[in-house]
Amino acid sequence: MNMSSPRLIGLDWGTSSLRGYLLGDNGAIQETQSRPWGILHTPGGDFAAAYRDLVGDWRARWPEIPVLASGMIGSRQGWREAPYVECPADPARIAGGLLAFETGCGELRVVPGLLRQGELPDVMRGEETQILGAMALEPQLAEHALLVLPGTHSKWAVLREGRIETFATHMTGELFALLREHSILGRPAREETPDVSPDAFLRGVRNALGSGPESVSARLFTARSLFLTGSLRAAHTLEYLSGLLIGEELRSVLSRFPDGEFPPVVLLGEGALCERYRDAMAECGIARIRVLEHTAPAGLWRIAVAAGLVESETSAGLATSAHE
C-alpha cells in the first residue's frame, strides 16, 4: 500500500456546505474539495449535478472505490432520506443503517442520522459522524466522554463503552442569531458597533448559571433591562446575550452531574466558537477541555470500516462491536 492509492471518497454534506475527501490507507486525507453547496444552497436543488461536479473526476480515475456521505443530504429535505438509527449506537449499528442508491455517477451510501427515543425524542444528522471521528482519533474517549458540538443546534453527546449512548440538542446558535437580528435585545448592537468583551460574556454566563427558577424568557430580558438601567453598554449587549445562552446550555448539562464528577469533556468544532464554550466552562470549574476540529473524515472512514467498505489494520483495533 502507498499514499498514491485512494480507498474511499467521503462527503460531509450539510446544510450550508459540501466537503469532499479523498482518503487513503487508514483514512489519511489525500485530497480535499469544498463547495458552498449545502442542501439549502445546492444550485437548482440538483443534488445529482452537484455530486457529479464534486466527485466526477475522482470517480473517473478510481471507479472502484466506494463513496460515503454524511449530513443533511440524508434528510427529508436532502437527496434521499436515510432513516434514523436509534441510540445507543456504535459504528457497526450506524453502518448497518447505510442507505445505498445509484446516482448516475456510481453508487452512493448515505450515513443515517441518530434518534434518541422517548416522550421527547431528539435527533442528529451529521454530528454522529464527527463524534465517531473523534472516537477514532482519540480511542480513549470511547470508554466514557462528554462531547460538545457547539453551533446553530449544539449537540451534547455521552460516549460510553464505545457507543454514542445519548445526546441532547440545544438551539443556542439559532436563538442567538434570531435575537441578534430580529429582537429588541439586538437593537442596541444594531445601532452601535459591537465590541468584544470577555467580561460581558462571563457576566451573562454567570447570570444564567446562578439563576433560580425564573424562565429563560425572563432571563433574556435582562439584556434589555441592564442596558436600559445603564449597567450594560450597548456595544456589549451581544456578548452578554451570548453568555446568557451558552450559560443556560451549561446550566442544563451541569445539572446532570450533581456531584461535579465529569467524564473527559471534548469540544468538536470551529476554533473561535469552541474558545467561547471553553471560557464558559472554565467559569463552571471545568478545566482541561480538549478541542478537536475536522473530525468528519475520520468518522466517515470509521463507518466505512465498520461497513466493510474498506479494510484498515490500524483502525481494526477500534472496533467496538464486542461491547454490544
Added chain:
Amino acid sequence: MNMSSPRLIGLDWGTSSLRGYLLGDNGAIQETQSRPWGILHTPGGDFAAAYRDLVGDWRARWPEIPVLASGMIGSRQGWREAPYVECPADPARIAGGLLAFETGCGELRVVPGLLRQGELPDVMRGEETQILGAMALEPQLAEHALLVLPGTHSKWAVLREGRIETFATHMTGELFALLREHSILGRPAREETPDVSPDAFLRGVRNALGSGPESVSARLFTARSLFLTGSLRAAHTLEYLSGLLIGEELRSVLSRFPDGEFPPVVLLGEGALCERYRDAMAECGIARIRVLEHTAPAGLWRIAVAAGLVESETSAGLATSAHE
C-alpha cells in the same frame, strides 16, 4: 356634575398604537379615539403633530382639563423620557414621578415606568397604568393579587397592600413571533396552513411544566424532533410551540409558590390571548381566573386622582397612601 363635563384626557400611547380617552366624573369614558400611531409608527416620528391631531379638538373645546399619557411615549425612544420610579410603588409614588412639559398644544404629563432594582433589574412602562386600573376597578385586588399581562413582553406583577410590590418580564410573545417567522421550528407551519389544536397547545404546556433541568433551547427543539419523528403534525407545530413557551413562563412563576397557595390571579389583556393563558393555567390547577380588558383608562384616572389633577369622591376610598 353631569356627564357632559369632561375632567381628564387620558392617552395610552404604546409601541404599536395610540388611544385617547375623554374621561368624565369618576373616570367614566365619554369619548374614545385611536390611531395606529404607536411610537414606532408615528408618521414622520412627529409626536407633537400626532398629539395635536388626536387631542386638538378636545383641547379647543375644554382648554382647562389636564392631559395624562402613559406608555412607551415616555421612554427614551418616545417623546420625552420620564425616569423610572422604583418598586414597590403605590399610585401616589407613581403620580410623584409624572413628567410635565409644554407640547405647543397645552401641557402634557407623562406617567413614569417602573423599575425593580436588583442585580438583575427589570422594567415596565405602560403596564403600571393598566395594573393600577385593575386595582381601581376591583379594589379587593389591592390587598394581594397576582396580575398577568400576556403579550410581546408578558408582565407578572404582585400586588400587596395597595402597592405594585414586584414584577417580572417574560419575552414570551416576542420569542414566539421570532421562532414562528424566522426559525427552523416555524418552517413546517410556514409550508402548511396552521390548524387550531388545543391538544397540541396543552401538550406543549405539559412538556414545559414537566420538564427537568434541560435547557429551554433544548426543550424548544422538541418542536422539531416531534415533527421529524411523526409525532406532531406540521399544522400543529405552532400550537405546540406556543404551549411550550407559555408553559415555561408558568413553570417559572409556579416555582415561586411551592405550596400551591396562590393569591387571586387576574389576566389583563386581549381576549384570545388571555384564553390561551387561562387554558394553560387550568392545566396547572389554577382555576377561577378573572380576565379584565381595557383597564388603562381607569389607571390613568387613578393616577390623575393621586396627582391631584382631578377630584373624585368615589375613588378617594381607593387611596392607598395610608399603607406606606
